[in-house]
Amino acid sequence: MKFLDLAKVYIRSGGGGAGCVSFRREKFIEYGGPDGGDGGNGGDVWAEAVEGLNTLIDFRYQQHFFAKSGQHGMGSQMTGKSGEDITLKVPVGTEILDEDEETVIADLTEPGQRVLLARGGNGGWGNLHFKTSTNRSPRNANPGQPGVERTIWLRLKLIADAGLVGLPNAGKSTFLAAVSNARPKIADYPFTTLHPNLGVVGIDGHEFVMADIPGLIEGASEGRGLGDQFLGHVERSRVLLHLVDGTSEDVAVDARTILTELEAYSPILMDKPRVTALNKIDALDDETIAERKAALEAEIGGPVFLMSGVAKLGVTEVLRALWTQIEPSRRATKDEPEAPWQP
Secondary structure: OOOOOEEEEEEEOOOOOOOOOOEOOOOOOOOOOEOOOOOOOOOOEEEEEEOOOOOOOHHHHOOEEEOOOOOOOEOOOEOOOOOOOEEEEEEOOEEEEOOOOOOEEEEEOOOOOEEEEEOOOOOOOOHHHHOOOOOOOOOOOOOOOOOOEEEEEEEEOOOOOEEEEOOOOOOHHHHHHHHEOOOOOOOOOOOOOOOOEEEEEEEOOEEEEEEEOOOOOOOHHHOOOOOOOOHHHHOOOOEEEEEEEOOOOOHHHHHHHHHHHHHHHOHHHHHOOEEEEEEOHHHOOHHHHHHHHHHHHHHHOOOOEEOEOOOOEOHHHHHHHHHHHHHHHHHHHHHOOOOOOOO
């Protein structure tokens, strides 16, 4: 299935049906009078987060969603049928934006969460509603209210516990393949990964979800390479794993490049807990490893793990460090009191 994380959608709710002007006319019935029914309400347009979806590809082939309008009212006080609602099924983690691509209408982060995008128009009143003591035979009725038409954007942000960031060919896909059942494409050229990948990682009896995104390069925030369009997929992560290629000539510059791009994208990413690992140590001697680890620690101002995704050296220590950051936030989420019930 092709991965798609941004889609433009056109929606329109149904218009309300018009009220009816009608009078009761039956043989042998002495008193008649108005009996025009009301028009039916137009259908609403909803969005609902559902499980089992991880892409917006369905909205590539259908961009227009129009709810049905309500039927007009009829004589004998018969109300028109209301139009049927339309529900857009979207993956969990989908943001719904207004046409300007900045105003957030809703953020659907839980399965079953629903939001009303466009309310259908009310049906018009029939002439029966206008009958008064002084106007016994009204000949007017209301038209139905028109539906709401708008353009929205759907933007998917994958929900993962840990997010992988690093330069192209830092070994992110190799690491994900080594610790999970995910099978991302792996090759010895930059930008092998063209779309995010998810994998379920197990460590010491615990499981968490890890997301791998395409590599960043200097100037990604300005659109270079694949740009920073995929950083939104690690924005929801509880912790970031920053992989640095140990075979690079200057690991400190590589690390600073990634941190600069994260800061340019969003302060939220910079404030997240971060685990830094020097990867591909199986291709280095001990002296080079010590030298580059020291340079990297001096650059980021924190500890650095040593690992190799291919040889699976130090992988367990890195996973335990990630779980140490994930577990408290999971416990805090679980212990949050439920919102009080409201009618």
